[in-house]
Amino acid sequence: SQTIHQWPATLVQPVGSPLSLECTVEGTSNPNLYWYRQAAGRGLQLLFYSVGIGQISSEVPQNLSASRPQDRQFILSSKKLLLSDSGFYLCAWSDQGYEQYFGPGTRLTVT
């Protein structure tokens, strides 16, 4: 069966510091991968999606970036965090466009 991992689970970072969040999927090949952010009390905002290694599409212009160095690895990064980057970051995978399955998320607080 497929599983999706995210780490870290929680993170507290100062403004201006870098960020790296990692997501890995097991038990499937060539999944579509997604990064979402959910601000407190808000809905899910799609940040990036990827349909293959090295293929990244950005949904919202901001100071975040994403990379997919391996088929089942998806990384979310920032060079300098802003206060507004605080939120619940969720990685998801899907099998060629159907239901999406989410990882447990990373709760980021920028101070």
Added chain:
Amino acid sequence: RKEVEQDPGPFNVPEGATVAFNCTYSNSASQSFFWYRQDCRKEPKLLMSVYSSGNEDGRFTAQLNRASQYISLLIRDSKLSDSATYLCVVNPASNTGKLIFGQGTTLQVKP
């Protein structure tokens, strides 16, 4: 107009009640539809897909009306454990598998 609209609630119902959530979507070309459940501070989890003919899974029934661009979720015999936020989700006919999430409807089942 939002792509997917839901009544945010909250819906406060007693145990054993029947409750219905509605959702409308703006893109008439949308291909597939889902309901997700999100518990407080957790990741969304797929509750059920919504099929054109309507479908049922235990106490949960989902209906789709393509002509009215309307999706519903009915929960019968509500349990305390049903308390959560229910997200209406639409695939807008994209081959990337991008999903559009509603803001969610919050359900609180009281003893």
